[in-house]
Amino acid sequence: MKHLFFKQRHNQLALFALWLLVVFTFDSCALSYKFNGSSIDYSKIKTITISDFPNNAPLVYPPLAQNFNIALQNYFAQYTRLQPVSRNGDLQISGEITGYDLTPLAIQTSGLAGETRLTLTVKVHFVNTKNEKDNFDSSFSSSQTFSSNLMLNQVQDQLVSEMIKEIVENIYNQTVAKW
Known part of the structure; x- marks a missing residue:
């Protein structure tokens, strides 16, 4: 035992x-x-300047420019260690909102649209003062579709928020993540 x-x-x-x-x-x-998606050499690149993007789209949604500017600045603040400066940053992002458009889709037998597409387009000018090969001018767009039975003002805030998020992520990816 x-x-x-x-x-x-x-x-x-x-x-x-x-x-x-x-x-x-x-x-x-x-x-x-730790994956933050950026490929920044922090020994060379320390600052970023993000200029306000004015809304120059023919169709104007008043809070669009302010919401976009805040989202862009917050995204870079959250996902990089770059110090924001008002001028002459090592990285410089500027541009304008060039499009905010409604397009009827899915025309029904009644001749009316069954859905409507809302598209946001932003033109971006990017300068990397430490590596000029990274500089670019490009447009970024995002679209959201909603039922034509709804009024734009019923869905606009949510759709704009989703489009801004997509465009900001695309700008980040092309500027510092190099995807």
Whole structure:
């Protein structure tokens, strides 16, 4: 009986030792990996200037420019360590909102549109003062579709928020993430 007790105890100790070995092995091999999507060399690039984007679209939604500007600045503040400066940043982003358009879609047999597409277009000028090969001028667009049974003012805030988010992410990806 005593022999059985020591054998069980020995097996428990062996399992515990094996468990400790596995834990310490994985703990010592743990990778510290933080993915923020940027490929910024912070030893060279330290500052960013993001100018306000005026709304020059023919169809004007009054809060659009302010919402876009805040979203763009907040995204770079959240996902980079770049210091925002009002002028002459190592990275410089400027541009304008050039389009805010409604397009009827899915014309029904009655001749009326079943859906409407709202499209937001932003023109961006990007300057990297440390690497001129990265400079570009480009337009970014995003569209959202909604039922024509709804009035634009019923869905506009939500749709604009989604389009701004997509465009800001695309600007980030093309400027600092290099995707």
